[in-house]
Amino acid sequence: MILHIMGSGLRGIRSLTTEEINVVKKCERIFVDSYTSIFPDSFVDDFHNLSGKDFIFLTRENIESFSFLRDKGENIALIVSGDPFMSTTHFSILRECRNLGIEVKIYENASIIGTIPGRTGLSPYRTGTVVSIPKIDQNFIPVSPLKKILENRKNKLHSTILIDLSGGKNLSGHEVRDIFERMMEKSGEYGIMEMPSIIIERAGWPEERACLNRLGDNLNRDLMSPYAIVIPSEPDYNELENMKIVFGEERTKSILGII
Numbered sequence: 001m002i003l004h005i006m007g008s009g010l011r012g013i014r015s016l017t018t019e020e021i022n023v024v025k026k027c028e029r030i031f032v033d034s035y036t037s038i039f040p041d042s043f044v045d046d047f048h049n050l051s052g053k054d055f056i057f058l059t060r061e062n063i064e065s066f067s068f069l070r071d072k073g074e075n076i077a078l079i080v081s082g083d084p085f086m087s088t089t090h091f092s093i094l095r096e097c098r099n100l101g102i103e104v105k106i107y108e109n110a111s112i113i114g115t116i117p118g119r120t121g122l123s124p125y126r127t128g129t130v131v132s133i134p135k136i137d138q139n140f141i142p143v144s145p146l147k148k149i150l151e152n153r154k155n156k157l158h159s160t161i162l163i164d165l166s167g168g169k170n171l172s173g174h175e176v177r178d179i180f181e182r183m184m185e186k187s188g189e190y191g192i193m194e195m196p197s198i199i200i201e202r203a204g205w206p207e208e209r210a211c212l213n214r215l216g217d218n219l220n221r222d223l224m225s226p227y228a229i230v231i232p233s234e235p236d237y238n239e240l241e242n243m244k245i246v247f248g249e250e251r252t253k254s255i256l257g258i259i
Contacts, residue, residue: 001102002075005090007083007109010204012039013046020107021051028073030055034168035063036089037081038226040205055079063089066096083111112228115203116160119210120230121242128157134164135171136179143187146180150189153233161229169225173199176229177219192231193219196255201227212247212255232256 004023009015016024024030032039034057040046048054058078062068068078084090084106097104117124131148134140145161152159163170171179177193184190193216201209201224211218215231235243235256243252252258 001073003069003093003097003102003104004075004077004107005084005093005104006077006079006107007111008039008043008079008081009109010082010112010115012043012081013050015109015204016050017107017109020109023075023105023107024051024053024077024079027053027075027077029068029071029076031058031062031068031076031078032056033058033063033078033080033090035060036087036165038165038169039081063093066093069093069096069100069102083109083114086111086113110204112162112200112203112226113160116200116228116230119200119203119246120198120232121244121246122158122230122232122235122239126156126158126233126236126239128152128155128159131159131161132164133161133171133176133179135166136182141182141186143183143189146183146187146189146192149192149231153195153231156233158233159231161231163227163229170223170227173219173221173223177216180215180219195231196257198230198232199223199227200230201225203228210246212243212251214255 004027006020030053032055058068080090094104113130116122129148129152131145133145134142149159163176180192184192193214195215196212197215197218198210198212199218207224209224240252
């Protein structure tokens with residue numbers, strides 16, 4: 001059996017490559033990751049119209065138990081939004097396939113990580129550790145995401161922040177603001193809400209939007225899922241000029257505190 005792990009890029013069916021479509025058409029079973037991925041609302045109908053095939057959505061339980069790997073078929077496909085290996089979850093699938101003697105073929109695609117420079121004007125060479133904001137509860141309030149952001153800024157590196165999912169969508173901006181406030185209270189590190197930030201909503205979708213504002217103001221909006229956050233460190237000359245093109249000179253100077 002061959003497992004074809006393929007990214008669908010940022011635009012759903014429109015980002016599938018010709019090679020991926022040809023592979024899908026010969027697969028006996030097709031699975032779509034709904035645990036770590038967010039797809040456009042039209043993905044189901046668009047996929048069926050393009051390939052003539054149906055697929056099965058996989059839940060967190062399906063993926064973590066590897067139950068879909070017990071499916072019968074010479075070729076099966078797992079489709080993931082964006083690039084399949086931006087999530088560590090899919091590395092565990094690779095390990096399980098190796099244990100089971102299943103051949104794996106990987107088809108990379110665009111991800112939000114590679115999209116950020118064109119939407120922000122910031123250089124990918126100055127990006128630090130990627131930060132994930134998880135759901136929290138009374139017994140789980142990690143402060144490591146906040147500390148990673150502060151460490152990136154200390155090292156003059158930009159922070160790319162990915163947001164956990166709930167009910168198939170990113171946590172809301174209001175929920176993320178609350179999480180940051182809980183982290184600040186626990187760690188004693190304050191001030192992040194006043195930092196410049198860029199929120200990129202629905203990258204690659206028709207309603208795509210990027211907004212430069214202070215983090216607290218950005219998180220007070222009703223954000224469209226999927227979205228990601230970038231907290232820039234002090235931009236260099238080229239980045240600053242790029243940001244003026246993307247967001248406008250006055251807006252950029254105002255939010256970055258440039259006179």
